Amino acid sequence: MKIIYTDVLIIGGGLAGLRVATGVKERGHDAVVLTLVPPKRSHSAAAQGGMQASLANSKMGEGDNEDVHFSDTIKGSDWGADQMVARMFTHCAPKAIRELAHWGVPWSRVKKGDREAIINAKKVTITEKEDAHGLITARDFGGTKKWRTCYTSDGTGHSMLFAMDNKAHEDKVEIHERQEAIALIHNDGRCYGAVSRNLMTGELTAYISKATTIATGGYGRIYSVSTNAVICEGIGQAIALESGVATLGNMEAIQFHPTAIVPVGILTTEGCRGDGGLLLDKDGYRFMPDYEPDKKELASRDVVSRRMTEHMRKGKGVKSRYGDHLWLDITILGREHIEKNLREVKEICESFLGIDPAVDWIPVRPTQHYSMGGIRTKYTGESQTLKGLYSCGEAACWDMHGFNRLGGNSVSETVVSGMLVAEYISDFCDSKDSDIKIHSSTIEQFVKKEQDKIDELLNKENGEDAYKLRRRMEEIMMEDVGIFRNGDDLKKAVDELEELLKRSKNIEVFRSKSKAANPALVNAYRTQKMLKVALTVAQGAYLRTESRGAHSREDYPKRDDANWLKRTITSWEDENQTLPTVTYEEIDISTMELPPGFRGYGKDLTEHHKYTKVRQEIVDEKVKELQEKGATRFEIQDALMPFIDKLPKKYQGINERLGENV
Secondary structure, three states, X not given: OEEEEEEEEEEOOOHHHHHHHHHHHHOOOOEEEEEOOOHHHOHHHHOOOOEEOOOOOOHHHOOOOHHHHHHHHHHHOOXXXXXXXXXXXXXXXXXXXXHHHHOOOOOOEOOOEXXXXXXXXXXXXXXXXXXHOOOXXXXXXXXXXXXXXXXXXXXXXXXXXXXXXXXXXXOOOEEEEOEEEEEEEEEOOEEEEEEEEEOOOOOEEEEEEEEEEEOOOOOHHHOOOEOOOOOOOOHHHHHHHHOOOOOEEOOOOEEEEEEEEOOOOOEOOOHHHXXXXXXXXXXXXXXXXXHXXXXXXXXXXXXXXXXXXXXXXXXXXXXXXXOOEEEEEOHHHOHHHHHHHOHHHHHHHHHHHOOOOOOOOEEEEEEEEEEOOEEXXXXXXXXOOOEOEEEOXXXXXXXXXXXXXXXXXXXXXXXXXXXXXXXXXHHHHOOHHHOOOOOHHHHHHHHHHHHHHHHHHHHOOOOEEHHHHXXXXXXXXXXHOOOEEOHHHHHHHHHHHHHHHHHHOOEEOOOOOOOOOOHHHHHHHHHHHHHHHHHHHHXXXXXXXXXXXXXXXXXXXXXXXXXXXXXXXXEOOOOOOOOOEEEXXXXXXXXOOOOOOOOOOOOOOEEOOOOHHHHHHHHHHHHHHHHHOOOOHHHHHHHHOOOHHHOOHHHOOOOOEOOEOO
């Protein structure tokens, strides 16, 4: 048995994982990163549009601050987010983006003087201030009051990831590539690392650590069409679930991005619409103002996706051999703008569609894009139920997104949560609580159990084909657990997924019986895990009889705060059970800085909680009282919902902005 010891084990080599690794290294702790692919090939590189941070440098961002960003984030979440975590995030985002600039991210910058932009299909002139010249600029994104999405052309994730990977190498972070964590090692409610499989040799290794972090991204590949990379299969969430101790939160909260190209599902950034692009139907008609006259194409992502789907259901979609779609028109922006600020979009259109987006409209439709759910954590990033296990980024339910994420907040979350969680992990590693107290015989049992599972798969005869089971799972999720959901379809999905899970216990590895470099074997054990993740999504969606954010029930169209202002918590205590255990975590209105209200889209279908009005009156009264005393916005915020003391001291300082005297 091979055992590798380290202070901190990080599973996942994208932005979140690398930021944790560099953070703990700077605090003097050793770190090992396990990654399926070289870090620079992680899915973080696919993020195009930008990173939200309330810098307020550009003319269209003037007046922005943490308060506005916080309000946008909570409304975007449809009041499903943890408001204290959202405050921590919006406070630290400006610090994170400046840190990234220091590490080499070439953020697009403000240029003084006049410039032309397209706003609401009209060409306007924006005059940038002279004292803002050279500072980090921002573009417009959906669901925001101010332009705060900072960017590097449309390759933001790419440039961030390369800078972050370079920083990790500079800090001498140990990175083990082509390693896949297939089980957590835990004992007496404490996580001690993971069993990892070398994808090339098939060798199993036990990685033992004081703290273990899962930063493996989302689980979009349980759907047949997704903007996610093929490695985003939810294995991080699955191994946490299979521990029988760690829990997952809000797994039914799945975001569909409005503008993925047809048929392959590759993303065209929200920056296309943020920069002035339009959505058109089969007649070339701009339909979004009819549905959302205020925000139009820049309503929140869940709203735009539903409106597009509604419009296609009315027969206004463009017919194609791949199904109906709509058009995204960015020709209005002009070739110069596209080739400078939307280069990746242009290359994607040329390579996968054979069109020039400066001349041709882009065929798009909503496609699975992001997972708001994940490993349920405390504000420190530590699992609520398994000590020593941490998670951050898209893999986690931290929970700053609630039931819908704003564009640009995910890329921002990866580095913000990564830098904060690194500090909390380091504090843990500095304490006696992190002492490793696990016998080698226990470690050996975990390794043997995983080896036995692999051997069973390879030795099985006359069994099930994992590829067929997986394809059917993907179809079920796309057909029955999609943008619009209803009880009958969800029940059918749960029943069939449960049957697929039972059948997966009898999988046979066809084509090759090799233990090394065997894609069929990898697909076999991943399919078993993915089916459990799919069941947490479908079961959670079936049981949640309301509509909130991206979870839209046609048979329960109201947001029901009276009964459903709570997070869905799923666990899998017994490996032989065929459905997840579902419980709930109440979201306490009495602690909210921003009590539940109307998001501002369509009709207000909210069933309000009896305490909402009471809390709103308390908030209003306190704000009025403090304003009369001449309190600053910081003092008012602290009186409503203190959070600064939860942050590491190094990140507690006030953010400075042009024109704001702090």
